[in-house]
Amino acid sequence: MNDELQDQTIQLLKACRKLEGSAADALLNHLYAELKAVASRQLRGELPGHEWQTTDVVHEAFLKLMDQAQINCTDRAHFLALSATAMRRLLVDHARHRNRAKRGGDRHRVDLLINHIPAADTNQRVDVIALDEGLNTLAKLNERQAKIVEMRYFSGMTIDETAAALDVSPRTVKGDWRLARAWLKRYLDETTTA
Numbered sequence: 167m168n169d170e171l172q173d174q175t176i177q178l179l180k181a182c183r184k185l186e187g188s189a190a191d192a193l194l195n196h197l198y199a200e201l202k203a204v205a206s207r208q209l210r211g212e213l214p215g216h217e218w219q220t221t222d223v224v225h226e227a228f229l230k231l232m233d234q235a236q237i238n239c240t241d242r243a244h245f246l247a248l249s250a251t252a253m254r255r256l257l258v259d260h261a262r263h264r265n266r267a268k269r270g271g272d273r274h275r276v277d278l279l280i281n282h283i284p285a286a287d288t289n290q291r292v293d294v295i296a297l298d299e300g301l302n303t304l305a306k307l308n309e310r311q312a313k314i315v316e317m318r319y320f321s322g323m324t325i326d327e328t329a330a331a332l333d334v335s336p337r338t339v340k341g342d343w344r345l346a347r348a349w350l351k352r353y354l355d356e357t358t359t360a
């Protein structure tokens with residue numbers, strides 16, 4: 167991203183923090199294409215017939231972020247990472263709600279297509295609730311690895327963008343990404359066979 171667009175994003179984030187007029191609308195318009203891409207990645211593996219569309223996920227997540235008293239983002243990458251987390255939480259909450267309604271509270275497998283999280287690059291489906299629980303558990307063990315998964319997989323950030331956002335080297339991101347994928351694969355394998 168060029169410096170002018172990055173500066174514009176930073177100015178819009180500052181205006182949102184100060185709750186200035188239409189700053190939130192301007193921020194949404196400024197990042198809309200990127201937010202739609204993040205939402206699309208997250209919805210790609212949902213089961214057929216899922217009632218949410220990409221725009222629904224973008225708008226719901228954006229509203230949740232704007233409802234927070236202060237958006238404490240430093241730049242575009244940080245905001246996109248927060249947005250991806252908000253989108254993931256929306257989809258997990260929706261899956262849990264749907265499962266409670268359909269199954270009287272029993273847990274039901276809700277699949278999400280995953281290409282990059284398992285150690286092997288296969289198009290296998292993963293329980294979105296188990297993935298959320300795995301990421302939460304990973305965050306307790308290694309917060310940076312969990313953030314890298316969110317930034318790389320859910321936000322679609324590159325190694326270099328993730329490294330810049332976390333203020334670490336690309337080599338560190340690559341190593342943590344490899345370890346996090348292996349840990350999540352093992353966690354998901356154990357969860358689905360238990």
